[in-house]
Amino acid sequence: MQIRQPALPTAKPSVTPSAYVLLSLPLGILYFVFIVAGLTLSAGLLPIFVGLPILLGVLTILFGIAGFERSLARAVLGLDDPEPASASASVAAERGLFRRLGRAVADPASYLNILLCILKLPIGIVNFVVSVTLVCVSIGLIATPAVYVVLERTISIDIFETSYWIADLAPNITSMQLSFVCTAIGFVLLFLSVATIRAMAAWTARFTLAMARAPR
Structure with a gap:
């Protein structure tokens, strides 16, 4: 046998x-x-x-x-x-x-x-919806500084201008600094996204x- x-x-x-x-x-x-x-x-x-x-x-x-x-x-x-x-x-x-x-x-x-x-x-x-959503949101957050600079210099739009709750929590933080915070969050979310996709x-x-x- x-x-x-x-x-x-x-x-x-x-x-x-x-x-x-x-x-x-x-x-x-x-x-x-x-x-x-x-x-x-x-x-x-x-x-x-x-x-x-x-x-x-x-x-x-x-x-x-x-x-x-x-x-x-x-x-x-x-x-x-x-x-x-x-x-x-x-x-x-x-x-x-x-x-x-x-x-x-x-x-x-x-x-x-x-x-x-x-x-x-x-x-x-x-599987498709969760993976694509997580990756797209992660990339969007990572690219926030570039989006902020392009919009602010071309059409003078501050994407964080109406974020009053952020201003209350951190009144001294600038929009550029806030965009880099979004980038850091994006990298963390991207790492979690890869782990989620593998799971x-x-x-x-x-x-x-x-x-x-x-x-x-």
């Missing part, structure tokens, strides 16, 4: 957390559209039996998607855990449409993969590994 060695972390992940988080939205949209269109089409054509091969094709492709998602997740986590040779080999090995379809429908992995494709969309939306990527990858299954 061959004992499978546990997954070991490699020195460096081959996919960066930021790339994984940003990819989660377009992939989530693609998966959601595919699963909804595929299942709807196959269900609508079941009365004339055309839906049976379509359903088998959808479930087979889902095993391929699950294998791709597992590979991405392991690359993000830096796990040295090779993918099986063929994600859908056991389903394709069956002879006959009804045998192959029956095996795929009876496999719990099919339903986990369907659920994964559906959940990838809301997870991708949250979201790690959670998403672990969730994917728990959901994406190969056929039995």
Whole structure:
């Protein structure tokens, strides 16, 4: 009996957390559209039996998607855990449409993969919105001195002119000094943003590994 060695972390992940988080939205949209269109089409054509091969094709492709998602997740986590040779080999090995379809429908992995494709969309939306918002706000705060100088010298607008609560807290601080305070806050927020993106990527990858299954 061959004992499978546990997954070991490699020195460096081959996919960066930021790339994984940003990819989660377009992939989530693609998966959601595919699963909804595929299942709807196959269900609508079941009365004339055309839906049976379509359903088998959808479930087979889902095993391929699950294998791709597992590979991405392991690359993000830096796990040295090779993918099986063929994600859908056991389903394709069956002879006959009804045998192959029956095996795929009876496999719990099919339903986990369907659920994964559906959940990838809301997870991708949250990951994308949170990461882009944090990074954009951080960069905006870091660039505050440049924005202040440009606006003040070109159109004579002080972006801190109406910040009366700041004047009450620190009456002697100038607008330029305040802009550098914003820059310092921006660097802190950028550091927190990177940590947050890494945490979201790690959670998403672990969730994917728990959901994406190969056929039995």
